[in-house]
Amino acid sequence: MAFRKVTDSILYVGVNDHEVDLFEGQYVVPNGMAYNSYVILDDKIAVMDTVDIHFAQEWLNNIAEALDGKKPTYLVVQHMEPDHSASIAEFLKVYPDAIVVGNAKTFVMMQQFFGADVAPNREVVANKGTLELGSHTLTFVFAPMVHWPEVMVTYDAADKVLFSADGFGKFGALDVEEDWDCEARRYYIGIVGKYGAQVQALLKVAATLDIQIICPLHGPVLTENLGHYIEKYDIWSSYKVESEGVMIAYASVYGNTKKAAEKLAETLKAKGCPKVVLRDLARSDMSENIEDAFRYGKLVLASITYNGDVFPFMHAFLHGLTERSYQNRTLGVIENGTWAPTAGRIIKSAFEKSKNITWLDTTVTIKSAMNAANDAQIEAMADELMKG
Structure with a gap:
């Protein structure tokens, strides 16, 4: 099976990368990387983010198996860094009627990366804006400079899931067992560490939500002991001694x-x-x-x-x-x-x-x-x- 269930209506369709030697051209990743993507099945189907271009076809195959003949209504783009956005054009070749969802900064970057016509069908959302899928309502929370200016995270109130973009991510592919803390700390400090104040602001918003599952763009889906992961992020982003x-x-x-x-x-x-x-x-x-x-x-x-x-x-x-x-x-x-x-x-x-x-x-x-x-x-x- 090329996908797996996160909940009854949310499926994981991401990929593992064991070809990468240096993530972002500088970080050694002996256990590879995961590029995560998710499908939300509802009256209207939403795909959450894409993957690195080298794995576009594998990802599209995962989506096709998960959809089982259905068509997605939306592609939500939370982050425009190419390890998550590079397959947008490939996705739209297969699903040309899909509506691409992002904020104003998302689409500026999308044009810079791919040209003006990559997403003719688009929906521009505001901070705290919502998207109705049926039983699922997605709420978008802007998270500028965590760690790019266009980043947003998405909360699904139906399944109490936070799609956290690069937040709560880690180095390492998902088919390798390893300690979360060590590689999540190295990932956070290396990539997001400069932006502690912005992470603190996002944590304050997250504290107002009933979150039972965290779905990051790298690393495992977090379903248990969420307090541990949130505590680590609070320590790291406030520069406390761990x-x-x-x-x-x-x-x-x-x-x-x-x-x-x-x-x-x-x-x-x-x-x-x-x-x-x-x-x-x-x-x-x-x-x-x-x-x-x-x-x-x-x-x-x-x-x-x-x-x-x-x-x-x-x-x-x-x-x-x-x-x-x-x-x-x-x-x-x-x-x-x-x-x-x-x-x-x-x-x-x-x-x-x-x-x-x-x-x-x-x-x-x-x-x-x-x-x-x-x-x-x-x-x-x-x-x-x-x-x-």
């Missing part, structure tokens, strides 16, 4: 800065730190590094001085944090330089516009290699990190 612990992120060339980072990690563990995450920025996945920096409440940045700046991998890490509105954290610095150690100053300057950053009193400054004074500084830094 887990107690310390992340130590280092960039080292000849191993001396690495030794300092390892020494700090060992000292913290000996003092009973609940969790210590040690990452070599040059040899680990950057999206996972950024994910962990947001997960834990304390972060130590250790870098050599390189061309009067920080090492390139540290530079990329700092940019990845600050462009995603990194805030509400305690930070420390380990810097190294043979003749002019300036890495610490560069690191601190990167967070000048960040909110609620608390710097440790102790900075570890290494001149080429570790010495007894540095050992004492690391001990003092560990003591600071263990407080509060």
